[in-house]
Amino acid sequence: MKALENRLEHLIQLGVEGISKASESKLTYSVSPEKWSKKEILGHLIDSGVNNLQRFTEIQFKTKPYTFDNYKQADLVKANDYQHAEINELLGLWKAINNRIRYLFSIQNETTLGYKVVLGSGEVSDLQFLMVDYVDHLEYHLKQILG
Template structure:
């Protein structure tokens, strides 16, 4: 594994370990009723994280064998990530299954990151915002920040729930 990616892989695994049991212990009213600034509940946030891990898995793979720069759809632009959440109907997904999907999708992503070809790190994909170019290396090193962002959103929703019960 590329040593620079060790903190990313270890960070992903640590978050999964920290959160799996906590997520599974949440009551239905908490996972359905608390909403963030994007009007997403905890199930939808977790579903978005599955989509993010899945899309990043595909980008990492494509960036290692396709023509550079890579033209690959950015599912997150123009509100498309909310379309993905709605079309997949995460709201109705079995909670246990969704938590396991979240966990194993991220474990697989960590595995893929461990196997990245160092010769391909400067390959780029066109991210969609004014032809912004993002390298494979940048995408991988930024993933943990993105994961923390959404886990922090869930933390805020859990704290909001506790505050309203006082």
């Protein structure tokens, strides 16, 4: 888990450095109304962080296997109106959520990492899979923002 924790820490640093240097026009540009801008992708990563922070926390005390509902990604981005939000607010929120998640990674052990999870598809996995998948997802979208 230490490697995953370090990877997340590195991605947080890259994100903060890269996004804080980007122009507002670069962050708000969208190729079409159906496509998210870089700022909206950051908003999506905030929503992902919020939802996964709750999952990573609840699995510690809820009945196993832990089951959760998928969240409506596009609806959350629209409802939060990330396109018109102040970038420093979004960046601070994203950083804070991910630092909390990074801390949760650091306190897991073999038992907790093995807690069973029922994914939205009905497939059964475990907490470790969820945590790795979260960081993979974050990295994928961070490349879209910084690229």
